[in-house]
Amino acid sequence: MTDQFRASLQQLTDQSLRRSLFPLESATGPIVNHAGRAVILLSSNDYLGLSTHPQVIQAAIEATERYGTGAGASRLVSGTLPPHAALENALAKFKGAEASLVFGAGYLVNIGVIPNLIGRGDLIFADRLCHASLIDGCRLSQADFRVFRHGDCAHLEALLRRRASNRRTLIITEGLFSMDGDVAPLADLVELAERYDAMLYVDDAHGTGIMGATGRGTIEHFGLERRIPFHMGTLSKALGSYGAYVVGSNEFVQYLLNRARSFIFTTALPPAIAAAASAAITIIEREPDRRDRLWANRQYLFDGLKKQGFRLTPTVSPILPVLIGDAAHASAFADRLLAHGVYAPAIRPPTVPDGTSRIRFTVTAAHTTEQLDEALQAVMLAGRETALL
Numbered sequence: 377m378t379d380q381f382r383a384s385l386q387q388l389t390d391q392s393l394r395r396s397l398f399p400l401e402s403a404t405g406p407i408v409n410h411a412g413r414a415v416i417l418l419s420s421n422d423y424l425g426l427s428t429h430p431q432v433i434q435a436a437i438e439a440t441e442r443y444g445t446g447a448g449a450s451r452l453v454s455g456t457l458p459p460h461a462a463l464e465n466a467l468a469k470f471k472g473a474e475a476s477l478v479f480g481a482g483y484l485v486n487i488g489v490i491p492n493l494i495g496r497g498d499l500i501f502a503d504r505l506c507h508a509s510l511i512d513g514c515r516l517s518q519a520d521f522r523v524f525r526h527g528d529c530a531h532l533e534a535l536l537r538r539r540a541s542n543r544r545t546l547i548i549t550e551g552l553f554s555m556d557g558d559v560a561p562l563a564d565l566v567e568l569a570e571r572y573d574a575m576l577y578v579d580d581a582h583g584t585g586i587m588g589a590t591g592r593g594t595i596e597h598f599g600l601e602r603r604i605p606f607h608m609g610t611l612s613k614a615l616g617s618y619g620a621y622v623v624g625s626n627e628f629v630q631y632l633l634n635r636a637r638s639f640i641f642t643t644a645l646p647p648a649i650a651a652a653a654s655a656a657i658t659i660i661e662r663e664p665d666r667r668d669r670l671w672a673n674r675q676y677l678f679d680g681l682k683k684q685g686f687r688l689t690p691t692v693s694p695i696l697p698v699l700i701g702d703a704a705h706a707s708a709f710a711d712r713l714l715a716h717g718v719y720a721p722a723i724r725p726p727t728v729p730d731g732t733s734r735i736r737f738t739v740t741a742a743h744t745t746e747q748l749d750e751a752l753q754a755v756m757l758a759g760r761e762t763a764l765l
């Protein structure tokens with residue numbers, strides 16, 4: 377048994393695919409302490425810096441004092457606490473939907489919802505770059521599963537045309553893609569879904585809180601609120617908390633709370649976490665300047681990386697992936713970056729396709745220009761030392 381574990385780990389090491397944890401001695405934020413020194417963190421999805429916002433923290437403290445640390449059981453077993461109900465109301469309102477249902481994590485939404493949209497004998501078309509949790513949801517559904525080329529509606533349409541038209545079909549995409557930072561061609565996808573009588577499932581984990589004029593997400597960015605009847609997003613990225621949600625009609629939410637196994641058979645979010653997420657939504661609505669700072673920082677880092685000559689994905693967001701190629705090279709680059717005081721790990725297969733290993737920089741509203749200048753200096757040095765520049 378232990379031989380099996382050791383062999384597997386050795387194989388990962390040999391392929392430069394071994395992962396390890398990065399211990400911090402501080403809160404997460406633009407600067408973190410690691411191994412006794414301060415490091416600029418350029419890999420967090422806490423895009424608006426809300427995980428350390430005083431009002432978010434205060435909401436979590438107050439909820440803990442009133443309701444305790446744990447929810448006790450599934451909400452169907454031990455009851456829905458006021459912070460859960462308040463969060464679902466806030467999310468429905470924020471998204472302009474009838475209702476919402478909060479799950480323990482985005483992973484749990486995707487593996488719980490997809491098998492209740494589609495099943496054995498049906499058909500799924502998913503963008504090639506869809507997140508692992510979406511893929512696992514597809515597998516659990518037992519529907520036939522095909523991928524279309526990333527963002528390629530012509531390819532998707534060719535696949536839709538070729539199917540037997542009576543087969544129930546689900547199209548799956550991310551709104552803002554987590555590892556490439558580009559957006560899905562949502563308007564065209566909606567059009568295809570309508571024309572070919574397919575359902576569309578949008579995972580807006582990364583778009584929520586940052587995309588669109590008021591931070592409501594990628595669907596707001598494209599003005600498609602009326603044409604996408606339900607979608608999911610997470611509370612764990614720009615909202616600085618944990619957990620995830622679906623929004624849609626009352627019936628859809630009632631259906632899921634009766635059917636989605638990853639809602640029914642897991643313990644509810646701790647009340648503090650639900651209260652923190654509600655507070656984050658309030659701040660997103662009340663402090664639009666945070667989003668302005670995020671986008672200004674994004675442009676600054678993007679321009680700096682481009683000027684140095686790095687090759688980036690076609691990103692339009694605060695996710696700024698520098699493409700490197702093979703995993704060993706990407707890991708070496710990440711090691712040199714850390715030596716120069718910047719932490720952004722190498723993203724390698726199976727998170728991204730073979731040959732597209734990268735450093736996925738993310739910038740937040742909380743970074744200062746001085747920190748970004750320092751980071752750019754470190755990136756340049758690391759690039760030269762690994763012969764990328």
Ligand SMILES: *Cc1c(COP(=O)(O)O)cnc(C)c1O
Nearest residue numbers: 481482483507509554581610612
């Ligand atoms: C992070 C992420 C998830 C999973 O969300 P968690 O709440 O972290 O489980 C799902 N989909 C996408 C696209 C993600 O980036």
